[in-house]
Amino acid sequence: KDPAAQNAAGPALVLITPSPVGVNDFLKLAVQGIEDSAKKHNGTQKVFQSTDPASIQQNLAAAVREKPAVIVAVGFNFADAIAAEAERNPEQKFLFVDSCTTKPFPNVTCAVFREHEGTYLAGAEAGLLSKTGKVGAVVVLDAPQFHRYSIPFGKGAEKAKPGTTLAPLFIGGANPFNDPARAKALATTLAGQGVDHVMGAASAAGNLGVFEAAKQGGFFAFGVDANQCPASPGQVVDNVIKRTNVVIGDGVEAILGGKTGETKSYGVKEKGISLTGLEPDAATSQCVVASHPDVLAKVGELRDQIISGAIVVDDPAES
Amino acid sequence: MTRVRLIAVPVVAALVLGAILLLATGTDPLAAYGAILSGAFGPDGIGDTLAYAVPVAGMATALAIPLRAGMVNLGGEGQLVLGAISALAVGLYVPGPGLVKVVLALLAGTLAGAAYAALAAVCENRLGVPLLISTLLLSYPAMSLAGYLVRFPVKDAGSSLPQSPQLPEGARLPELDGVTTGIFLVVAVIAVYAVIDARTPAGFETKVTGWAPRFAIYAGIDRPKLTVRLLAVSGGTAGLVGAIAVLGFPYRFIDGALITPQYTWIGLLAALLAGASPLGTLLAAVFFAALTSGGFAMERATQVPRELTAVLQAVLIIFLAATSGVFKRKARRA
C-alpha cells in the first residue's frame, strides 16, 4: 500500500510496543531506532502499538504472520509472548529490548539495560545538591524492576554525601502508568517530608506530574529515558537516559549480520545508559545540572569508576 | 421483523457516524470497515477474536446472572482477579498429578470468586450497603491483594516484575490454535445458565425478582438468600474466568493483566445490552470481542486508530438504548 515500502529492497522490520507511543520518550526512541535502521538498511518498517497483554499477543502473532526480517519488541511485558512465538517459529528472528526470555532461544536476541547505574549517578548528583539531606523517588509500582529507579538513587546520594536518606513512594492505584495527578500528589508529599530532590520514574505522563510538583514546591526532579529537562526548565536536574534507539540499531545490525541468540547488557560502559549532564550537549539541555560543573565533575569521576569496575552498583531487580 | 429493525437501525447509525469520523480523518471508511471485518473473522483474525471472546463472554455471563434479578455486580474485576490468583496458588503449591491440579485450581478460582462476591451480598443484606457500591468497593482491595501476593509471597523468583512464576507444564490448560481449551468451560457455563434460566424454578425466581422485586418477596422468594446465591454464582463464574485465564497462556498471574483489557466492563456492557438473556449476552460478547480484535487488525493494516472501534461500540449501545425498547426500565402501566 505504501509505495515506498513496495519499492524498498531491504529487510522488513516490525516494532511492537507494549503501550501507545505518544509522548513516551522510551518508546519514541524505539521508534526512532527502527526508523533509522530501516533507512540504513534500505528496508521497510512498521510499528504495531499494543495496549494490554491481549493485544501484545495479537500484535506479535500478526507480526509473525508478516514474516519480517526482524521483529523488535520493547518492554518487559513481552517475555512470555516472545518465548512462545520464538519456540513456535524458529525461523523468525526477534530482537527483544529491555528484558529477556527466561529461557534462551537461538532466534531471540536480547538487549537489556542496567538503569541502576544511571540512577546511581543521578542519585549522586542529588546527594551533592541536596540541602536537606533527603532525597526521594516517585516510581510507578512497588516491584524490583522499578526499584532500579529508587534504591540506587539513595545509594548514589549516600555515596556522594554520606548521611543522605532516600524516601521512595509508589503510584499504584487504579491506573499506575497513567495517573499524573497522583504522581504529583506523591511528589508533593515527599516535599512535605523535607525531600528536595525527587527521582521521577512515574511513567511518561506521571513524570510531568512530578515536575509540576517540583515547580510548585520549589524542589528538584530527575527525569528518565530521554532529556526531559525542557518539559520543566529550571526544575529538572538531570535524566537517566536509555539509548533505546542506539540499542535497537545495534541489535538489528547484528541480527541482519547473522548473529542471533545473544543477550547484550547495556550500561554506562556500553553507553546504553547515561546522564544528560554527562553528554556533550549538556550545555544546551536546559538541565539544572549544567550550571553545576563541580557536581558534574564529581559525577564524571563516579561514572569512570563504574566503567572501570571500581564501583559496582547493585541491581535491585536481581535480589 | 420489528426486532430486526430495532437492532439494524442503531447499527447502521453507528456505522454511518463512524464513517463520518473516518472521512474527517481522511480515511476510506470501506477500507477501514473491511479491515475490521477481516481482522475479526478472517482466517488470521478469528483466533484473536475467540481468544478475546473467552474472557469477555465469561465475564458477561458472570455479570448477567445477577442482572437477571436486577442486581448489578460492579465488582467483577476483583472477583476475576481473586479467582485467578487462587487458581494460580493451587496450581503452584498443591501437589498431585497435573489433571488433578487443573481441576482443583479451577475449583479454587471458582470458590474464591464466589466467596468474595457473596461477601458483597452479605454487606447489602446485613449492613445495608447497596450491592452496587459494596461490589464496587470490595473490588479494589482484591486487586491490591493479588498485586501484593505476586509481589511478595508468590513472586516469580526469576523476574523483577510483579508477576507469579509460571505454572508447571502439567498444570496448564492446553491451547488449540491460540485459543484456550477453557473456551469449552465457558461455553458449558453459558449453556447451563441458559437451561436454568429458561427451564427451572430457580431461573424463574431470578427472573421474577428482576421483573418486580416486591412481588418476588411477596411470593415467598427470599431476597437476601437469593442475593447471596446469585452473587456467589456470579463471582464464581468470574473466578472461573480468572482461573481459566491464568491456567492458559502465559500460565502465570501478571499484575494488571486481567484489568487493562477491560474484560469486565465490556462484559458488563454485553450483559446489559442483552438484558442478561443467556444467548443474547453471548452474542453481544462475541460481537464486542470481534470489534476489539478487528480494531487492532484495522490499525495494523490502515493506521486508523483502533479506538475507533471503542467509539463505534459505545455509540452503537447508546443508539440502541435510545431507539429500541430493550433497555426500557419499566413498561408503563395503565
Add this chain to the structure above:
Amino acid sequence: MTPPNPDAVSLRGIVKRFPGVLANDHVDLDVGAGEIHALMGENGAGKSTLMSVLYGLHRPDEGTISLHGKEVSFGSPAQAIDAGVGMVQQGFALFGGLTVTENVVFGSEPTRRGLLDRKAATARVTELIERHELRLRPGDRVRDLPVGLRQRVEILKLLYREAAVLILDEPTAVLTPPETERLFGVLRTLAGEGRTILLVSHKLQEVLAVSDHVTVLRDGRVSARGRTADQTAAGLAAAMTGREVDLDRVHPAGSPGAAVLEARSLTVPGVEGKPLLDNVSLTVRAGEIVGVAGVAGNGQAELSGAITGLLKTGGEIVLKGQSIDGPSVRARRDAGLAHVPEDRAEVGSAPTASLRENLAVGFHRKRPLVRKGFLRRKAVDDHASAIIEAYDVRGAGPTAAMGTLSGGNQQKAIFGRELTHSAPFLLVEQPTRGVDVGAIENIHARLVAHRDAGHAVLLISAELSEILALSDRVLVLFEGRIVAEFTKDEADPHTVGLAMAGGAG
C-alpha cells in the same frame, strides 16, 4: 343556545383516544358555580381521563373546555392551575419526604429575595388550616401522616392555589365514614363559598348524600345525568353497568369450624416507643370470614406483614397447629397461607411480565408445573388458561403483559391465582378498592364461596360496608390494638364506626 348565566365548567364533545381505547366519546358536562357535581362509572369508563383533560394532563382529541363561558385550552396542569382549576388525583400526588407546608406550596412557592420564604409559606398554610379546620401541623412530614390527613393536605393544596374548580378523583376510596363525613363537610363549605366541585366516586351512598348533580359515564359516553335528588342508588348502578345490581346484599353467616390461624401477642415496635402493632391476638376458623375494620394506618399493614412474614415481628402465630412465627414467607405459604395484597401493581404482580408468568408464581416449585426439577411449558400454559377461564380475566390473553390489563382484571387474576392455591388460610386486603360495583359483586361472591368451601379468611378492609357485608366476626383495629370485637349480629355501621374512631377504647 348560550345560557344567560354561563356554567363554571362546561365541557363540550370531549373525545379522548388511547391506543386501542376510546376513553371519552363525545362527553358533555356542565357544572354551575357553587355546585357539587358527582361523576360516576365503572372502572375504565373514562372518568379519570375526562378529569385529566379538564386539568390539562391530557389534551382532548376533540371538543372544547370553557370556564365561566370562556373557552380555554390547557397544555399542562400549570396552565390549568393558573386558570383556577385544581385536582386531587386518584391515589394522591404527595411527597412523603416533604413537610405539609412544602407539599402545599410545591410549584407555587412564596419567595423572598429569590429564595424560598418559609415563614410566609408556613403563615399562609397555618391560616388556611385554621380557617377550614383541617387540623394539620404544617411542619409534619407527610409520610408520617395517616391517609385521612393526607387527603386533607391535598385539599389544602387546592385551597392554597385558590382553585375555583376543585376536582377530586375518588377521594374517599381510602377514608373511613367519619373521615368521609368531615371531608364532605369541608366540600359543602367550599361549595357554599361559590367554588365548583367535581367529585369522582364509585360509592352510591356518598354521591347521593353529598352531590347536587350527577353524571354517569359508561364506555366513555354519558349514560345518565341529572339532579341527584331525582336519582336512586339502583338507578345509578344500572346506568353504570347496564344491568341490575344487587347493592345491599349482606351474605349469610358461615359455619365456623376448627381454628386455622391463631395469632398471639403480635407486636411491631414503632419509631418513638409507641408500637405500630400492639399485642394483637386473633383467631380465624375454618369456614369463617373475620373482618378487620379500621382507619387506614392503624396497624393494618403491620398486621398483614406479621401474618405473611413480610415483616419481622414479636409474638406467636400458629397455622393449622403448626407454629409459623419463625419461618420465611415461603415456609408460611407452604404451610397453607394465601394472600391477596393491597397493592396489586407492585406487590401482587409483575406488570412487565406476561399474565402467564404472573399466574405461575407461587406454583412454580410444585407439581404439575414442575417435573423432575424442570418447569414444563405446557403445564404453565394450562395453569394460566385455567385461571383465566375460571376467573374471567379479560385482556389480550396469557402472553399479554400484566400491566396492560385493566385494574379490575388485574385484581381478578391475582384473586384467581391466590384462591387456586386452595390454601386453608386466606388473607385478603382491600379486595375492592377502586373497583366498580359490578366487579365488587363478583369478588364478594367469590370470597363467600371460598369461605363456604371451608377455608379461613381474614379480610382487612377500610371499607366498612364491605366488612359488614362479608364478615362473620368483626375486629376493630385502632392505634395498633384490637379495641373491639363484634359478631355479625352486633356489628352495625354506627357502633363499628365509633370503635374505629377510638370510641371503644
Add this chain to the structure above:
Amino acid sequence: MIDASLFSSALTALTPILFAALAGALCQRAGVFNISLEGSLLVGCFGAVAGSWYTGSAWIGVVVAVIAATAYSLILAIGSITFDGDPIVLGVASNLLAVGLTSFLIRTVFGTEGSFSDPTLRGLGQFGPIPGQSLLVYLSWLAVPALAVLLYRHPWGLRLRGVGERPEAASSLGVDVTKYRYGVILAGGALCGLGGAQLALGSVTLFAENMTAGRGWIAVVAVMLGRAHPLGVLLAALLFGLAEAFGFRLQGIGLPQQATDAAPYVVTLVALFLSNFKRKKGQPA
C-alpha cells in the same frame, strides 16, 4: 505523619472527586442515577487541555471543559429521559465511550498518543493562600453551600426533590419533570467539567488517557456515603482524600504500595458500614 502537606495533598486529591460527587448528588436528588461521572470527568479533562492549548488561555480551557462535559452528559440525558433508556446501561456505555473517544481524539487532534502535554500549555496556576491550589479548588468548596442552599432554600430545590421523589406527582403540580431532569444532568455535566479542568489544568497541566483513574467511581460512592447531601458528599470526599493521603504516608513508613492502595477503599467501606449501622439502630424495621 500529619502535617500541612497531608491536608494540601488531600485537598488536591479530593477536588475533582468533590465536583463529580456534587454532580452525582444533584442527579440523585432528582431521581437520576448517574454513573457516568467517570466519563464526564475524563471528557472535562480533555476539553480543558484542548481548550487551553488552542486558545492559550487556561480559563477558556475551563469553559471548553464545561461545555464538553455538559454536551457529553446529553447522552445520559437524552437516552434516559427522552428515550427512557436504563441509566446504568447508558452510564457504563458512555464511560467506555469517553475513554475511547478521548483516546481517539488525542490521536486525531493532537497527533500523539497516551498523553498530551507541552511546556507552553497553560495551567490554572495557584490562587489564594493555600499553596498548590487553583481557584477551582475554592470554587468546589463554595459549590457545597451553594448547592445546599439551592436544594433546601430555593424553590427549584424543593421542586427538584419532589421530582426525585415522585415525578408523576410533581408533573401533575405543573412542574416540568423533563426539564428538571435535563437540568440536573446537564448541570452535573458542567460540574464534572470543572472537576476535569481542575484535574487536567489545576492538579497537573496535561491530558493522559484515562487519567481520571477511577475518581468518578469514587464520586459515585461518595454520593452514597454522603446521602446525596452536598455537605455529606463533601465529608465523604474529604474522608476519601484524607485516607488516600494517609495511605501515601503509610508507604513512607515502609508498607508496600499494594497494601496502602487498598486503604481508602477499606476506610470508605467501613465508614459506610458504620453510618448504616447507626441508622439501622436509630430506626427499627
